[in-house]
Amino acid sequence: MxxxxxxxxxxxxxxxxxxxxxxxxxxxxxxxxxxxxxxxxxxxxxxxxxxxxxxxxxxxxxxxxxxxxxxxxxxxxxxxxxxxxxxxxxxxxxxxPRTAAADRSDADAGPPAGGVRRERRGLAGAALRLDADAVDALLDSVIRTHGLVTAWHEVIAPVLRAVGRKQQSSGERYVEVEHLLSWHISGALRRGCATVAPERPGPPALLACLPGEGHTLPLEALAAALRRRGLPVRMFGAALPVEALDSAVRRTGPAAVVLWAQSRTTADRALARHVAGITWGVRGARGRPLVLTAGPGWSGARVPGTVRPLGLAEAIDVLEPVLAPG
Structure with a gap:
Protein backbone atom coordinates (compact mmCIF):
# COMPACT_ATOMS: atom_id res chain seq x y z
CA MET A 1 0.00 0.00 0.00
CA PRO A 97 -3.91 33.71 -19.43
CA ARG A 98 -7.10 33.60 -21.40
CA THR A 99 -9.42 36.44 -20.54
CA ALA A 100 -12.73 35.56 -19.00
CA ALA A 101 -14.40 36.73 -22.20
CA ALA A 102 -13.14 33.57 -23.85
CA ASP A 103 -15.13 31.49 -21.39
CA ARG A 104 -18.08 33.70 -20.42
CA SER A 105 -21.13 34.70 -22.42
CA ASP A 106 -21.54 38.01 -20.55
CA ALA A 107 -18.24 39.52 -21.75
CA ASP A 108 -16.29 39.40 -18.50
CA ALA A 109 -13.15 40.66 -20.18
CA GLY A 110 -10.23 41.97 -18.19
CA PRO A 111 -10.02 45.77 -18.59
CA PRO A 112 -6.77 47.68 -19.00
CA ALA A 113 -5.15 48.62 -15.69
CA GLY A 114 -5.36 52.34 -16.43
CA GLY A 115 -9.07 52.11 -17.14
CA VAL A 116 -9.64 50.23 -13.91
CA ARG A 117 -7.86 52.89 -11.89
CA ARG A 118 -9.89 55.67 -13.50
CA GLU A 119 -13.15 53.82 -12.90
CA ARG A 120 -12.25 53.14 -9.27
CA ARG A 121 -11.41 56.79 -8.67
CA GLY A 122 -14.60 57.93 -10.39
CA LEU A 123 -16.83 55.59 -8.39
CA ALA A 124 -15.13 56.40 -5.08
CA GLY A 125 -15.36 60.13 -5.76
CA ALA A 126 -19.06 59.96 -6.63
CA ALA A 127 -19.74 57.98 -3.46
CA LEU A 128 -17.84 60.47 -1.29
CA ARG A 129 -19.89 63.29 -2.82
CA LEU A 130 -23.06 61.27 -2.15
CA ASP A 131 -23.88 61.76 -5.83
CA ALA A 132 -26.45 58.96 -6.26
CA ASP A 133 -27.05 59.53 -9.98
CA ALA A 134 -23.33 59.43 -10.76
CA VAL A 135 -22.84 56.27 -8.67
CA ASP A 136 -25.66 54.53 -10.57
CA ALA A 137 -24.33 55.63 -13.96
CA LEU A 138 -20.77 54.53 -13.17
CA LEU A 139 -21.86 51.14 -11.81
CA ASP A 140 -24.06 50.44 -14.83
CA SER A 141 -21.26 51.49 -17.16
CA VAL A 142 -18.57 49.29 -15.62
CA ILE A 143 -20.86 46.23 -15.56
CA ARG A 144 -21.95 46.83 -19.14
CA THR A 145 -18.39 47.42 -20.36
CA HIS A 146 -16.46 44.71 -18.53
CA GLY A 147 -19.07 42.17 -17.48
CA LEU A 148 -20.31 41.57 -13.96
CA VAL A 149 -17.52 39.31 -12.73
CA THR A 150 -14.63 41.54 -13.82
CA ALA A 151 -16.51 44.65 -12.67
CA TRP A 152 -16.91 43.10 -9.22
CA HIS A 153 -13.34 41.86 -8.84
CA GLU A 154 -11.53 44.83 -10.35
CA VAL A 155 -13.69 47.87 -9.58
CA ILE A 156 -16.62 47.41 -7.19
CA ALA A 157 -15.00 45.29 -4.45
CA PRO A 158 -11.77 47.39 -4.36
CA VAL A 159 -13.81 50.60 -4.00
CA LEU A 160 -15.84 49.05 -1.17
CA ARG A 161 -12.62 48.12 0.63
CA ALA A 162 -11.15 51.59 0.06
CA VAL A 163 -14.26 53.27 1.50
CA GLY A 164 -14.13 50.90 4.48
CA ARG A 165 -10.48 51.78 5.13
CA LYS A 166 -11.25 55.51 4.87
CA GLN A 167 -14.06 55.09 7.38
CA GLN A 168 -11.82 53.23 9.84
CA SER A 169 -8.93 55.69 9.52
CA SER A 170 -11.16 58.72 10.06
CA GLY A 171 -12.70 57.72 13.37
CA GLU A 172 -15.80 56.07 11.89
CA ARG A 173 -16.71 59.03 9.70
CA TYR A 174 -18.13 58.40 6.22
CA VAL A 175 -20.52 55.70 7.43
CA GLU A 176 -23.16 57.32 5.24
CA VAL A 177 -20.85 56.90 2.22
CA GLU A 178 -20.52 53.16 2.75
CA HIS A 179 -24.27 52.76 3.22
CA LEU A 180 -25.13 54.75 0.09
CA LEU A 181 -22.55 52.91 -2.01
CA SER A 182 -23.72 49.49 -0.77
CA TRP A 183 -27.37 50.28 -1.51
CA HIS A 184 -26.59 51.41 -5.06
CA ILE A 185 -24.29 48.43 -5.72
CA SER A 186 -27.14 46.12 -4.70
CA GLY A 187 -29.43 47.87 -7.18
CA ALA A 188 -26.85 47.73 -9.97
CA LEU A 189 -26.36 43.99 -9.46
CA ARG A 190 -30.10 43.43 -9.80
CA ARG A 191 -30.26 45.58 -12.92
CA GLY A 192 -27.27 43.73 -14.34
CA CYS A 193 -29.14 40.43 -14.39
CA ALA A 194 -32.59 41.78 -15.31
CA THR A 195 -32.44 40.75 -18.97
CA VAL A 196 -31.22 37.17 -19.16
CA ALA A 197 -32.29 33.92 -20.73
CA PRO A 198 -35.06 32.04 -18.89
CA GLU A 199 -33.87 30.09 -15.88
CA ARG A 200 -32.80 26.59 -16.79
CA PRO A 201 -34.83 23.77 -15.19
CA GLY A 202 -33.23 21.69 -12.50
CA PRO A 203 -32.18 21.84 -8.86
CA PRO A 204 -31.01 25.37 -7.91
CA ALA A 205 -28.13 26.80 -5.96
CA LEU A 206 -29.27 28.07 -2.57
CA LEU A 207 -27.38 31.18 -1.40
CA ALA A 208 -27.54 32.30 2.22
CA CYS A 209 -25.60 34.24 4.83
CA LEU A 210 -25.06 32.34 8.04
CA PRO A 211 -26.99 33.35 11.19
CA GLY A 212 -25.69 36.67 12.49
CA GLU A 213 -24.09 37.59 9.14
CA GLY A 214 -25.36 40.80 7.56
CA HIS A 215 -22.85 41.35 4.72
CA THR A 216 -24.75 40.30 1.61
CA LEU A 217 -23.15 42.13 -1.32
CA PRO A 218 -20.65 39.40 -2.34
CA LEU A 219 -23.48 36.87 -2.25
CA GLU A 220 -25.68 39.22 -4.28
CA ALA A 221 -22.89 39.45 -6.86
CA LEU A 222 -22.77 35.66 -7.09
CA ALA A 223 -26.57 35.44 -7.44
CA ALA A 224 -26.51 38.03 -10.22
CA ALA A 225 -23.66 36.30 -12.07
CA LEU A 226 -25.48 32.97 -11.96
CA ARG A 227 -28.72 34.54 -13.15
CA ARG A 228 -26.89 36.19 -16.07
CA ARG A 229 -26.03 32.67 -17.17
CA GLY A 230 -29.64 31.50 -16.81
CA LEU A 231 -28.68 29.17 -13.95
CA PRO A 232 -31.26 28.38 -11.27
CA VAL A 233 -30.60 30.18 -7.98
CA ARG A 234 -32.51 30.97 -4.80
CA MET A 235 -31.15 33.92 -2.81
CA PHE A 236 -32.05 34.10 0.91
CA GLY A 237 -29.86 37.04 1.90
CA ALA A 238 -28.71 38.07 5.34
CA ALA A 239 -28.70 36.12 8.60
CA LEU A 240 -30.88 33.16 7.64
CA PRO A 241 -31.86 31.35 10.87
CA VAL A 242 -30.71 27.75 11.30
CA GLU A 243 -34.24 26.31 11.19
CA ALA A 244 -35.09 28.30 8.05
CA LEU A 245 -31.85 27.20 6.33
CA ASP A 246 -32.58 23.55 7.14
CA SER A 247 -36.15 23.90 5.86
CA ALA A 248 -35.08 25.69 2.67
CA VAL A 249 -32.58 22.94 1.82
CA ARG A 250 -35.10 20.16 2.42
CA ARG A 251 -37.87 21.95 0.47
CA THR A 252 -35.82 22.87 -2.60
CA GLY A 253 -33.45 19.89 -2.88
CA PRO A 254 -30.68 22.15 -4.19
CA ALA A 255 -27.74 21.04 -6.27
CA ALA A 256 -25.52 23.32 -4.18
CA VAL A 257 -25.66 25.49 -1.07
CA VAL A 258 -23.40 28.53 -0.65
CA LEU A 259 -22.88 29.62 2.97
CA TRP A 260 -21.41 33.12 3.26
CA ALA A 261 -19.44 34.28 6.30
CA GLN A 262 -17.69 37.65 6.31
CA SER A 263 -16.12 37.16 9.75
CA ARG A 264 -14.86 34.19 11.71
CA THR A 265 -17.49 34.81 14.38
CA THR A 266 -20.24 33.81 11.94
CA ALA A 267 -18.41 30.92 10.21
CA ASP A 268 -20.18 27.98 11.86
CA ARG A 269 -18.40 24.74 10.92
CA ALA A 270 -20.93 22.56 12.70
CA LEU A 271 -23.77 24.12 10.71
CA ALA A 272 -21.84 23.66 7.43
CA ARG A 273 -21.33 19.97 8.27
CA HIS A 274 -25.04 19.67 9.09
CA VAL A 275 -26.09 21.18 5.74
CA ALA A 276 -23.63 18.94 3.87
CA GLY A 277 -25.26 15.92 5.52
CA ILE A 278 -28.87 16.76 4.63
CA THR A 279 -30.41 14.26 2.21
CA TRP A 280 -33.75 14.01 0.42
CA GLY A 281 -35.57 11.73 -1.98
CA VAL A 282 -36.61 8.10 -1.84
CA ARG A 283 -34.42 5.39 -0.40
CA GLY A 284 -31.84 4.26 -2.91
CA ALA A 285 -31.97 7.54 -4.82
CA ARG A 286 -31.22 10.12 -2.19
CA GLY A 287 -29.59 13.41 -3.05
CA ARG A 288 -27.42 15.80 -1.07
CA PRO A 289 -26.08 19.26 -1.90
CA LEU A 290 -22.59 20.37 -2.74
CA VAL A 291 -21.77 22.87 0.03
CA LEU A 292 -19.53 25.88 -0.62
CA THR A 293 -18.13 27.76 2.37
CA ALA A 294 -17.59 31.23 0.90
CA GLY A 295 -16.19 34.43 2.35
CA PRO A 296 -13.15 35.51 4.39
CA GLY A 297 -14.73 34.23 7.61
CA TRP A 298 -13.91 30.67 6.55
CA SER A 299 -10.18 31.39 6.25
CA GLY A 300 -8.38 28.62 8.13
CA ALA A 301 -11.67 26.85 8.94
CA ARG A 302 -11.63 23.77 6.73
CA VAL A 303 -14.85 21.79 6.79
CA PRO A 304 -14.64 18.18 5.48
CA GLY A 305 -17.05 17.48 2.67
CA THR A 306 -17.29 21.11 1.55
CA VAL A 307 -15.57 23.29 -1.07
CA ARG A 308 -14.10 26.72 -0.31
CA PRO A 309 -13.93 28.94 -3.42
CA LEU A 310 -11.60 31.93 -3.24
CA GLY A 311 -13.56 34.67 -4.94
CA LEU A 312 -16.53 35.17 -7.24
CA ALA A 313 -14.95 33.73 -10.40
CA GLU A 314 -13.88 30.55 -8.61
CA ALA A 315 -17.36 30.09 -7.09
CA ILE A 316 -18.89 30.30 -10.58
CA ASP A 317 -16.38 27.77 -11.91
CA VAL A 318 -17.42 25.33 -9.17
CA LEU A 319 -21.17 25.92 -9.48
CA GLU A 320 -21.67 26.13 -13.23
CA PRO A 321 -21.05 22.44 -14.06
CA VAL A 322 -23.18 21.40 -11.07
CA LEU A 323 -26.14 23.59 -12.08
CA ALA A 324 -25.83 22.94 -15.82
CA PRO A 325 -24.43 19.40 -16.16
CA GLY A 326 -23.39 18.51 -19.66
Missing amino acids: STPSERDRGTGAGLTTGAVARRLGVAPTTLRSWDRRYGVGPALRTDGRHRRWTPDDLAVLTRMATLTSTGVPPAEAARIARSAPSAPYAPAGVPG
Whole structure:
Protein backbone atom coordinates (compact mmCIF):
# COMPACT_ATOMS: atom_id res chain seq x y z
CA MET A 1 0.00 0.00 0.00
CA SER A 2 1.35 3.43 -0.93
CA THR A 3 1.96 6.09 1.70
CA PRO A 4 0.16 9.49 1.59
CA SER A 5 3.34 11.17 0.39
CA GLU A 6 3.67 8.65 -2.43
CA ARG A 7 0.07 9.16 -3.44
CA ASP A 8 0.59 12.94 -3.42
CA ARG A 9 3.58 12.61 -5.73
CA GLY A 10 1.67 10.45 -8.16
CA THR A 11 3.63 9.13 -11.13
CA GLY A 12 6.57 11.20 -12.27
CA ALA A 13 7.92 14.44 -10.88
CA GLY A 14 5.80 17.03 -9.16
CA LEU A 15 2.50 17.01 -7.27
CA THR A 16 -0.84 16.24 -8.85
CA THR A 17 -3.59 18.86 -8.94
CA GLY A 18 -5.58 16.89 -6.36
CA ALA A 19 -2.63 16.77 -3.97
CA VAL A 20 -2.01 20.52 -4.32
CA ALA A 21 -5.71 21.27 -3.79
CA ARG A 22 -5.69 19.25 -0.56
CA ARG A 23 -2.61 21.07 0.70
CA LEU A 24 -4.10 24.50 0.04
CA GLY A 25 -7.65 23.62 1.08
CA VAL A 26 -9.18 24.72 -2.23
CA ALA A 27 -11.12 22.93 -4.95
CA PRO A 28 -9.22 21.45 -7.93
CA THR A 29 -11.52 23.53 -10.15
CA THR A 30 -10.11 26.65 -8.49
CA LEU A 31 -6.57 25.68 -9.50
CA ARG A 32 -7.67 25.02 -13.08
CA SER A 33 -9.46 28.38 -13.09
CA TRP A 34 -6.33 30.20 -11.87
CA ASP A 35 -4.30 28.50 -14.60
CA ARG A 36 -6.78 29.41 -17.35
CA ARG A 37 -7.65 32.92 -16.21
CA TYR A 38 -4.46 34.26 -14.65
CA GLY A 39 -1.60 32.10 -15.95
CA VAL A 40 -0.81 30.61 -12.53
CA GLY A 41 -0.28 27.09 -13.81
CA PRO A 42 2.02 24.10 -13.43
CA ALA A 43 5.48 24.05 -14.94
CA LEU A 44 5.22 20.37 -15.83
CA ARG A 45 2.62 18.59 -17.94
CA THR A 46 3.25 14.90 -18.54
CA ASP A 47 2.11 13.60 -21.94
CA GLY A 48 0.96 17.16 -22.66
CA ARG A 49 -2.12 16.68 -20.48
CA HIS A 50 -1.49 15.68 -16.88
CA ARG A 51 -0.46 18.52 -14.59
CA ARG A 52 2.47 18.21 -12.21
CA TRP A 53 3.14 21.09 -9.82
CA THR A 54 6.73 21.82 -8.78
CA PRO A 55 7.79 23.37 -5.43
CA ASP A 56 8.10 26.76 -7.18
CA ASP A 57 4.56 26.37 -8.54
CA LEU A 58 3.31 25.53 -5.05
CA ALA A 59 5.02 28.61 -3.60
CA VAL A 60 3.24 30.85 -6.15
CA LEU A 61 -0.10 29.18 -5.44
CA THR A 62 0.34 29.55 -1.71
CA ARG A 63 1.02 33.27 -2.06
CA MET A 64 -2.00 33.69 -4.34
CA ALA A 65 -4.29 31.77 -1.98
CA THR A 66 -3.12 33.91 0.94
CA LEU A 67 -3.71 37.15 -0.98
CA THR A 68 -7.16 36.22 -2.28
CA SER A 69 -8.26 35.09 1.17
CA THR A 70 -7.56 38.63 2.43
CA GLY A 71 -9.70 40.18 -0.32
CA VAL A 72 -7.12 41.01 -2.99
CA PRO A 73 -8.70 40.63 -6.48
CA PRO A 74 -7.50 37.40 -8.13
CA ALA A 75 -5.89 39.15 -11.11
CA GLU A 76 -3.86 41.40 -8.80
CA ALA A 77 -3.05 38.49 -6.48
CA ALA A 78 -1.74 36.47 -9.42
CA ARG A 79 0.46 39.38 -10.57
CA ILE A 80 1.93 39.81 -7.08
CA ALA A 81 2.40 36.06 -6.56
CA ARG A 82 4.20 35.61 -9.87
CA SER A 83 6.42 38.66 -9.38
CA ALA A 84 7.74 37.53 -5.99
CA PRO A 85 11.49 36.75 -6.02
CA SER A 86 10.99 32.98 -5.83
CA ALA A 87 8.37 32.89 -8.55
CA PRO A 88 9.40 31.33 -11.90
CA TYR A 89 10.54 33.83 -14.52
CA ALA A 90 8.03 34.42 -17.32
CA PRO A 91 9.77 35.65 -20.50
CA ALA A 92 8.28 38.47 -22.49
CA GLY A 93 6.13 37.44 -25.39
CA VAL A 94 4.76 34.30 -23.74
CA PRO A 95 0.97 34.26 -24.16
CA GLY A 96 -0.81 35.29 -20.97
CA PRO A 97 -3.91 33.71 -19.43
CA ARG A 98 -7.10 33.60 -21.40
CA THR A 99 -9.42 36.44 -20.54
CA ALA A 100 -12.73 35.56 -19.00
CA ALA A 101 -14.40 36.73 -22.20
CA ALA A 102 -13.14 33.57 -23.85
CA ASP A 103 -15.13 31.49 -21.39
CA ARG A 104 -18.08 33.70 -20.42
CA SER A 105 -21.13 34.70 -22.42
CA ASP A 106 -21.54 38.01 -20.55
CA ALA A 107 -18.24 39.52 -21.75
CA ASP A 108 -16.29 39.40 -18.50
CA ALA A 109 -13.15 40.66 -20.18
CA GLY A 110 -10.23 41.97 -18.19
CA PRO A 111 -10.02 45.77 -18.59
CA PRO A 112 -6.77 47.68 -19.00
CA ALA A 113 -5.15 48.62 -15.69
CA GLY A 114 -5.36 52.34 -16.43
CA GLY A 115 -9.07 52.11 -17.14
CA VAL A 116 -9.64 50.23 -13.91
CA ARG A 117 -7.86 52.89 -11.89
CA ARG A 118 -9.89 55.67 -13.50
CA GLU A 119 -13.15 53.82 -12.90
CA ARG A 120 -12.25 53.14 -9.27
CA ARG A 121 -11.41 56.79 -8.67
CA GLY A 122 -14.60 57.93 -10.39
CA LEU A 123 -16.83 55.59 -8.39
CA ALA A 124 -15.13 56.40 -5.08
CA GLY A 125 -15.36 60.13 -5.76
CA ALA A 126 -19.06 59.96 -6.63
CA ALA A 127 -19.74 57.98 -3.46
CA LEU A 128 -17.84 60.47 -1.29
CA ARG A 129 -19.89 63.29 -2.82
CA LEU A 130 -23.06 61.27 -2.15
CA ASP A 131 -23.88 61.76 -5.83
CA ALA A 132 -26.45 58.96 -6.26
CA ASP A 133 -27.05 59.53 -9.98
CA ALA A 134 -23.33 59.43 -10.76
CA VAL A 135 -22.84 56.27 -8.67
CA ASP A 136 -25.66 54.53 -10.57
CA ALA A 137 -24.33 55.63 -13.96
CA LEU A 138 -20.77 54.53 -13.17
CA LEU A 139 -21.86 51.14 -11.81
CA ASP A 140 -24.06 50.44 -14.83
CA SER A 141 -21.26 51.49 -17.16
CA VAL A 142 -18.57 49.29 -15.62
CA ILE A 143 -20.86 46.23 -15.56
CA ARG A 144 -21.95 46.83 -19.14
CA THR A 145 -18.39 47.42 -20.36
CA HIS A 146 -16.46 44.71 -18.53
CA GLY A 147 -19.07 42.17 -17.48
CA LEU A 148 -20.31 41.57 -13.96
CA VAL A 149 -17.52 39.31 -12.73
CA THR A 150 -14.63 41.54 -13.82
CA ALA A 151 -16.51 44.65 -12.67
CA TRP A 152 -16.91 43.10 -9.22
CA HIS A 153 -13.34 41.86 -8.84
CA GLU A 154 -11.53 44.83 -10.35
CA VAL A 155 -13.69 47.87 -9.58
CA ILE A 156 -16.62 47.41 -7.19
CA ALA A 157 -15.00 45.29 -4.45
CA PRO A 158 -11.77 47.39 -4.36
CA VAL A 159 -13.81 50.60 -4.00
CA LEU A 160 -15.84 49.05 -1.17
CA ARG A 161 -12.62 48.12 0.63
CA ALA A 162 -11.15 51.59 0.06
CA VAL A 163 -14.26 53.27 1.50
CA GLY A 164 -14.13 50.90 4.48
CA ARG A 165 -10.48 51.78 5.13
CA LYS A 166 -11.25 55.51 4.87
CA GLN A 167 -14.06 55.09 7.38
CA GLN A 168 -11.82 53.23 9.84
CA SER A 169 -8.93 55.69 9.52
CA SER A 170 -11.16 58.72 10.06
CA GLY A 171 -12.70 57.72 13.37
CA GLU A 172 -15.80 56.07 11.89
CA ARG A 173 -16.71 59.03 9.70
CA TYR A 174 -18.13 58.40 6.22
CA VAL A 175 -20.52 55.70 7.43
CA GLU A 176 -23.16 57.32 5.24
CA VAL A 177 -20.85 56.90 2.22
CA GLU A 178 -20.52 53.16 2.75
CA HIS A 179 -24.27 52.76 3.22
CA LEU A 180 -25.13 54.75 0.09
CA LEU A 181 -22.55 52.91 -2.01
CA SER A 182 -23.72 49.49 -0.77
CA TRP A 183 -27.37 50.28 -1.51
CA HIS A 184 -26.59 51.41 -5.06
CA ILE A 185 -24.29 48.43 -5.72
CA SER A 186 -27.14 46.12 -4.70
CA GLY A 187 -29.43 47.87 -7.18
CA ALA A 188 -26.85 47.73 -9.97
CA LEU A 189 -26.36 43.99 -9.46
CA ARG A 190 -30.10 43.43 -9.80
CA ARG A 191 -30.26 45.58 -12.92
CA GLY A 192 -27.27 43.73 -14.34
CA CYS A 193 -29.14 40.43 -14.39
CA ALA A 194 -32.59 41.78 -15.31
CA THR A 195 -32.44 40.75 -18.97
CA VAL A 196 -31.22 37.17 -19.16
CA ALA A 197 -32.29 33.92 -20.73
CA PRO A 198 -35.06 32.04 -18.89
CA GLU A 199 -33.87 30.09 -15.88
CA ARG A 200 -32.80 26.59 -16.79
CA PRO A 201 -34.83 23.77 -15.19
CA GLY A 202 -33.23 21.69 -12.50
CA PRO A 203 -32.18 21.84 -8.86
CA PRO A 204 -31.01 25.37 -7.91
CA ALA A 205 -28.13 26.80 -5.96
CA LEU A 206 -29.27 28.07 -2.57
CA LEU A 207 -27.38 31.18 -1.40
CA ALA A 208 -27.54 32.30 2.22
CA CYS A 209 -25.60 34.24 4.83
CA LEU A 210 -25.06 32.34 8.04
CA PRO A 211 -26.99 33.35 11.19
CA GLY A 212 -25.69 36.67 12.49
CA GLU A 213 -24.09 37.59 9.14
CA GLY A 214 -25.36 40.80 7.56
CA HIS A 215 -22.85 41.35 4.72
CA THR A 216 -24.75 40.30 1.61
CA LEU A 217 -23.15 42.13 -1.32
CA PRO A 218 -20.65 39.40 -2.34
CA LEU A 219 -23.48 36.87 -2.25
CA GLU A 220 -25.68 39.22 -4.28
CA ALA A 221 -22.89 39.45 -6.86
CA LEU A 222 -22.77 35.66 -7.09
CA ALA A 223 -26.57 35.44 -7.44
CA ALA A 224 -26.51 38.03 -10.22
CA ALA A 225 -23.66 36.30 -12.07
CA LEU A 226 -25.48 32.97 -11.96
CA ARG A 227 -28.72 34.54 -13.15
CA ARG A 228 -26.89 36.19 -16.07
CA ARG A 229 -26.03 32.67 -17.17
CA GLY A 230 -29.64 31.50 -16.81
CA LEU A 231 -28.68 29.17 -13.95
CA PRO A 232 -31.26 28.38 -11.27
CA VAL A 233 -30.60 30.18 -7.98
CA ARG A 234 -32.51 30.97 -4.80
CA MET A 235 -31.15 33.92 -2.81
CA PHE A 236 -32.05 34.10 0.91
CA GLY A 237 -29.86 37.04 1.90
CA ALA A 238 -28.71 38.07 5.34
CA ALA A 239 -28.70 36.12 8.60
CA LEU A 240 -30.88 33.16 7.64
CA PRO A 241 -31.86 31.35 10.87
CA VAL A 242 -30.71 27.75 11.30
CA GLU A 243 -34.24 26.31 11.19
CA ALA A 244 -35.09 28.30 8.05
CA LEU A 245 -31.85 27.20 6.33
CA ASP A 246 -32.58 23.55 7.14
CA SER A 247 -36.15 23.90 5.86
CA ALA A 248 -35.08 25.69 2.67
CA VAL A 249 -32.58 22.94 1.82
CA ARG A 250 -35.10 20.16 2.42
CA ARG A 251 -37.87 21.95 0.47
CA THR A 252 -35.82 22.87 -2.60
CA GLY A 253 -33.45 19.89 -2.88
CA PRO A 254 -30.68 22.15 -4.19
CA ALA A 255 -27.74 21.04 -6.27
CA ALA A 256 -25.52 23.32 -4.18
CA VAL A 257 -25.66 25.49 -1.07
CA VAL A 258 -23.40 28.53 -0.65
CA LEU A 259 -22.88 29.62 2.97
CA TRP A 260 -21.41 33.12 3.26
CA ALA A 261 -19.44 34.28 6.30
CA GLN A 262 -17.69 37.65 6.31
CA SER A 263 -16.12 37.16 9.75
CA ARG A 264 -14.86 34.19 11.71
CA THR A 265 -17.49 34.81 14.38
CA THR A 266 -20.24 33.81 11.94
CA ALA A 267 -18.41 30.92 10.21
CA ASP A 268 -20.18 27.98 11.86
CA ARG A 269 -18.40 24.74 10.92
CA ALA A 270 -20.93 22.56 12.70
CA LEU A 271 -23.77 24.12 10.71
CA ALA A 272 -21.84 23.66 7.43
CA ARG A 273 -21.33 19.97 8.27
CA HIS A 274 -25.04 19.67 9.09
CA VAL A 275 -26.09 21.18 5.74
CA ALA A 276 -23.63 18.94 3.87
CA GLY A 277 -25.26 15.92 5.52
CA ILE A 278 -28.87 16.76 4.63
CA THR A 279 -30.41 14.26 2.21
CA TRP A 280 -33.75 14.01 0.42
CA GLY A 281 -35.57 11.73 -1.98
CA VAL A 282 -36.61 8.10 -1.84
CA ARG A 283 -34.42 5.39 -0.40
CA GLY A 284 -31.84 4.26 -2.91
CA ALA A 285 -31.97 7.54 -4.82
CA ARG A 286 -31.22 10.12 -2.19
CA GLY A 287 -29.59 13.41 -3.05
CA ARG A 288 -27.42 15.80 -1.07
CA PRO A 289 -26.08 19.26 -1.90
CA LEU A 290 -22.59 20.37 -2.74
CA VAL A 291 -21.77 22.87 0.03
CA LEU A 292 -19.53 25.88 -0.62
CA THR A 293 -18.13 27.76 2.37
CA ALA A 294 -17.59 31.23 0.90
CA GLY A 295 -16.19 34.43 2.35
CA PRO A 296 -13.15 35.51 4.39
CA GLY A 297 -14.73 34.23 7.61
CA TRP A 298 -13.91 30.67 6.55
CA SER A 299 -10.18 31.39 6.25
CA GLY A 300 -8.38 28.62 8.13
CA ALA A 301 -11.67 26.85 8.94
CA ARG A 302 -11.63 23.77 6.73
CA VAL A 303 -14.85 21.79 6.79
CA PRO A 304 -14.64 18.18 5.48
CA GLY A 305 -17.05 17.48 2.67
CA THR A 306 -17.29 21.11 1.55
CA VAL A 307 -15.57 23.29 -1.07
CA ARG A 308 -14.10 26.72 -0.31
CA PRO A 309 -13.93 28.94 -3.42
CA LEU A 310 -11.60 31.93 -3.24
CA GLY A 311 -13.56 34.67 -4.94
CA LEU A 312 -16.53 35.17 -7.24
CA ALA A 313 -14.95 33.73 -10.40
CA GLU A 314 -13.88 30.55 -8.61
CA ALA A 315 -17.36 30.09 -7.09
CA ILE A 316 -18.89 30.30 -10.58
CA ASP A 317 -16.38 27.77 -11.91
CA VAL A 318 -17.42 25.33 -9.17
CA LEU A 319 -21.17 25.92 -9.48
CA GLU A 320 -21.67 26.13 -13.23
CA PRO A 321 -21.05 22.44 -14.06
CA VAL A 322 -23.18 21.40 -11.07
CA LEU A 323 -26.14 23.59 -12.08
CA ALA A 324 -25.83 22.94 -15.82
CA PRO A 325 -24.43 19.40 -16.16
CA GLY A 326 -23.39 18.51 -19.66
